[in-house]
Amino acid sequence: MPEKLRIGVIGCGTYGTHILKCLSVEARRDRIVLAAVADPDEKTRSGAAERFGLAAFESAEAMIANTSLDAVAIATPDHLHHEPITSALANGLHVMTEKPLDVRSQRAEQLVEQFREAGLVLYVDMHKRFDPAHIRLRQDIISGHLGRLHHAAIHMEDRIEVPKLWLKNWASLSSPSWFLGINFYDLIGWLTDLEPVEVWATGQKGVLHQAGLPDIWDSIQAHVRYENGFTAAYGFSWILPDCFPSIVNQGLRMIGSEGIAEIDSQDRGSFAAYGSQNRSAVSNPFSTLEYDHPLHGPVTEGYTFEAIRHFIDVVDAHRAGQDVEGRYPGGRSVIGCIRLAEAVDRSLHAGGVVVV
Template structure:
């Protein structure tokens, strides 16, 4: 029998229905070997060339969207995965496929933990969108469950695999010297918060896209946070009756002495020339690096279409002789490395520790979860105090004693929210 990896996709919205589904479609047809040189794992090409990948199930909240996602996958591959729907469709998938290998989780941010833990309890590996979860306590629960059964929880941190970022990590950061300070920003279009997602009141712009940048900074420097402060604004979305933050700014100080400001919003007007506005810069003791990921020099305009830009590095279609289109880019690379680690564990009987260097791990994602968790608490308190005219005076501290929120406006100034070191 052919060695096979059976995958179920939970969540087929903007990202699950596009990047995940298209990536798994190529795997379904052609396997993984052709993707490995892109991520420096081509030494596994021969041994993984014969592995078959099978998307056996796709699940969404509604029956209509689940059937639509399954049919779209069939249009590309000729294979139609079984469609599931409901509030907790992952349970039905796990019951229907006791030999499932991977559950890919692309649900809304606040709904990652349930399907992840359900999969791990059944001995199933996980590929999950960022952030892994919104709580540091939940991240510990996920890690312990994965460790107990030698399972992979790979987190889609695709910013790591942008070729510009790889150049910074492997070369430029050494040229500019010890990091002093920096800024990272990702600004999403207004339609994301007003129509694409129905769950924005359960999240915020930093929790949603900030993890891309906190993880990228981690991948550069492997430095842990020591303190942070956070503020947010509510002006645009409330006009549409949406009680959610328009924008959030978080400053994180790290144990190597650098300070990074993370700026995120989801209110960029629809007529902005790119899908998102994004970039970052880092100032070092001996230089500076700037990376504008929105405008990389590729621009066009036409009558009635305005001026447009495109990120051809994230994902792009490659025309094949048969007329079909391959789907490659750093948006796919992060999924590829997680699947390589899963293949090594399943077929080569490797331990999760032995393959940890291959992919963004749950342990690394825990750093981001801690930042997201603390930032949300600080942001909400500072929002409250700003409305009361007291200023944004709340901060958070990370140390050997865990995470402490420092609130000078409270009778309990030092509030422990986590009692373990990162």
């Protein structure tokens, strides 16, 4: 039986910390060894190293060169995924990266092929595939309960703090389509098993410009036609006011010849308002739940953590000789959402319909 998986984390910001929380729980359960972290910001990496008791490095290359690892988890800004992925590949390491795999579909395709040839797992954290409501919807679609799929409406919107604070150093290199849309472009492809054919995108600017972030899209809408005539209307924005009770608002509605399905992906019935806080809160415990387990101490539950744990399961199965192809978010299944995001950009620039 292979030894415990040794993992290093690259990027210790908001989502890197999310990954570290999950992996630290799995390390306490003796499933893995959480070995090291890397981040170019000294304060960020030293804080993570102290909090989780890890060795810390300024770069992914330094961490990989000086630490015994089997895999890395990458949570750098979207446009900076490529370099640490290729470094991991060169050193024979399995990879879990946050979405998207790359911001260029051609490079993403090359990476998929290179990891396949090397016999390594290249896993993309498409955690919306792990939401129980989405899993149920996929089962219903496969079972034919919705009949022939006609159309869908999807929305995902963030509070304005996301581009202003979370992404303040690289919001100009992203957009609501890339940062938010990738999640649902992938999800709809996974749910329907249909390929997008053409897209017409529109967008608005102004709010972020006034907030000191010029020439960044506030909102983007994309009307996408898929094969077999199915259409999806996507709406993405990251300018919700600070008083909005959730960091994100999201959901989908799908119509077929035999039925309808609606999922409010955010409001799962959990509401709170406290005098010590300046806003009420609508939380999603199905997504992220942290608490003290009576036997295991601090634990992480919810589909965003389950997606991370699945990476461990996949690599363990792969190292034990099992065929894991097609059983995780990877391979060619994670390329379609990148192609669609690229097509949305082209449509915004052209001002009309473009082929995906």
